[in-house]
Amino acid sequence: MSDSSRARAGGQEAEAVNDAGPGANVLSSAVVAVAEQGEQSHHATRPLRLRCPVCGSGPMRTFLELTGIPVNCSVLLASRPAAREATPGDLTLAVCDTCGMIRNVAFDPSLLVYDPSYDNTLHFSPLFQAFSAELAQRLIDRYDIRGREVVEVGSGKGDFLSLLCELGGNHGVGYDPSYAEGDAWPVPGADVEFSAQLFDADTARGTADLVCARQVLEHIDEPLTMLRSLRAAIHDHGGVLYVDAPDASYLMGALDVWDLVYPHCSYFTAPALRRLVGDAGFEVLEIGSTFGGQFLFVDATPSDQPVAQPDDASSEAGAVSELAVQFGERFAAVVEGRRQLVERAVADDRRAVLWGAGAKAVTFLNVVPGTSRLDAVVDVNPRKRGMFVPGTGHPVIAPEDLVADPPETIIVMNPIYRDEVRSMVAAAGVRAEVVAANEEGQP
Ligand SMILES: [Zn+2]
Numbered sequence: 001m002s003d004s005s006r007a008r009a010g011g012q013e014a015e016a017v018n019d020a021g022p023g024a025n026v027l028s029s030a031v032v033a034v035a036e037q038g039e040q041s042h043h044a045t046r047p048l049r050l051r052c053p054v055c056g057s058g059p060m061r062t063f064l065e066l067t068g069i070p071v072n073c074s075v076l077l078a079s080r081p082a083a084r085e086a087t088p089g090d091l092t093l094a095v096c097d098t099c100g101m102i103r104n105v106a107f108d109p110s111l112l113v114y115d116p117s118y119d120n121t122l123h124f125s126p127l128f129q130a131f132s133a134e135l136a137q138r139l140i141d142r143y144d145i146r147g148r149e150v151v152e153v154g155s156g157k158g159d160f161l162s163l164l165c166e167l168g169g170n171h172g173v174g175y176d177p178s179y180a181e182g183d184a185w186p187v188p189g190a191d192v193e194f195s196a197q198l199f200d201a202d203t204a205r206g207t208a209d210l211v212c213a214r215q216v217l218e219h220i221d222e223p224l225t226m227l228r229s230l231r232a233a234i235h236d237h238g239g240v241l242y243v244d245a246p247d248a249s250y251l252m253g254a255l256d257v258w259d260l261v262y263p264h265c266s267y268f269t270a271p272a273l274r275r276l277v278g279d280a281g282f283e284v285l286e287i288g289s290t291f292g293g294q295f296l297f298v299d300a301t302p303s304d305q306p307v308a309q310p311d312d313a314s315s316e317a318g319a320v321s322e323l324a325v326q327f328g329e330r331f332a333a334v335v336e337g338r339r340q341l342v343e344r345a346v347a348d349d350r351r352a353v354l355w356g357a358g359a360k361a362v363t364f365l366n367v368v369p370g371t372s373r374l375d376a377v378v379d380v381n382p383r384k385r386g387m388f389v390p391g392t393g394h395p396v397i398a399p400e401d402l403v404a405d406p407p408e409t410i411i412v413m414n415p416i417y418r419d420e421v422r423s424m425v426a427a428a429g430v431r432a433e434v435v436a437a438n439e440e441g442q443p
Contacts, residue, residue: 048105052096053223053266054276060094060105061321063328066367069391071111071262073362076387076396086390087111089262093324099313100320101272102248107265109221125380127420131291132160139210140168143240148209151233153199154216155179162190164210175199204233210240218245218264227280236302241282245273247289247296249320252327255334256294256438258360258413268296271316278307292416338368338437345409345435346373353377354437355421356413357384357396364413364437366391378402378410399424406430413437
């Protein structure tokens with residue numbers, strides 16, 4: 001962090017003295033200084049879009065503001081200078097008191113690019129692979145998806161779609177604008193095809209028996225339009241929709257603040273997702289949380305009937321609003337706690353690295369002061385090796401690079417992977433302390 005970081009309060013821009021860390025300069029709980037972007041901090045301010053994209057109520061209530069975080073947080077750069085010049089954007093979170101939806105009301109979709117350089121796959125983690133396999137089997141068994149037509153929107157490298165098709169003998173079509181020919185990893189023998197086309201209502205054919213959109217909806221500027229397109233893709237009778245997205249209630253309750261990333265314009269909660277899916281013409285079959293509580297999911301089926309909201313919908317939304325305001329207040333304390341963790345890790349010139357070069361790491365490195373003293377970021381995805389983190393410019397190395405030059409401390413971005421990392425480095429003979437960037441349920 002440099003002294004060029006800025007914090008904004010009440011619409012006014014204020015200089016923040018940053019070297020002392022955010023605990024010293026956070027002006028109020030909801031204001032945090034971010035970024036090392038120099039002149040680029042002076043980008044034009046867009047009007048905030050305060051109308052709720054789910055229920056249409058407004059204005060939504062703002063509760064947290066970060067300025068100057070890299071917008072393409074999942075795109076690593078080939079050189080350090082390019083990484084440090086990555087486009088910055090603002091994140092202003094607001095909550096809808098009526099339906100519990102949370103949005104980045106400063107979101108500017110024109111700043112984002114999704115192309116083949118967008119590499120957000122979690123596929124390399126055995127834990128995530130196991131989760132995907134279990135999910136595929138559950139959908140196949142519960143809805144008898146065998147010998148059927150399956151569509152996945154945001155299919156990435158195609159691994160999940162391949163699983164669905166292989167395990168159920170289905171035919172699958174995957175849509176992903178970041179798809180590049182030869183880039184997919186279909187399971188051998190799986191009957192799948194891929195398109196780099198953006199999925200919309202024109203693409204939809206109303207023939208799919210199962211439509212999946214995993215970790216997609218949070219990126220979509222107009223989620224209701226997207227859900228209606230998915231509705232148009234599905235068989236009217238007995239077709240099934242599966243959608244999952246990060247659970248904003250989990251994120252806020254667990255203070256998992258590193259999941260705040262620019263590409264996520266929407267942060268879903270159960271009442272907001274239920275309402276959205278209902279308004280798009282679906283009946284909710286099941287809604288719940290999965291992947292250690294981190295994801296919110298919904299199974300739904302097309303319905304012609306208007307969907308009544310449950311009686312407790314407004315109290316649920318009220319609880320979300322309260323949680324959001326508390327989250328805004330506690331955010332600064334979390335950042336300060338992580339500043340101290342980094343400082344301890346690098347004290348006395350000890351070598352410390354971060355583990356996980358995903359979007360969470362980009363937020364962590366760009367928000368927490370003092371992270372420039374971390375040597376590198378380790379990632380198991382070989383495609384990321386030799387690349388640089390947008391904003392801060394940290395180099396990305398592979399786990400095997402740790403053997404030659406072992407660190408004293410490894411800070412793991414996602415606590416859910418800590419044990420996995422601990423056994424992986426122990427097996428490689430690296431004796432480093434492995435700590436989580438933030439404990440589950442603890443700031
Ligand atoms: Zn709303």
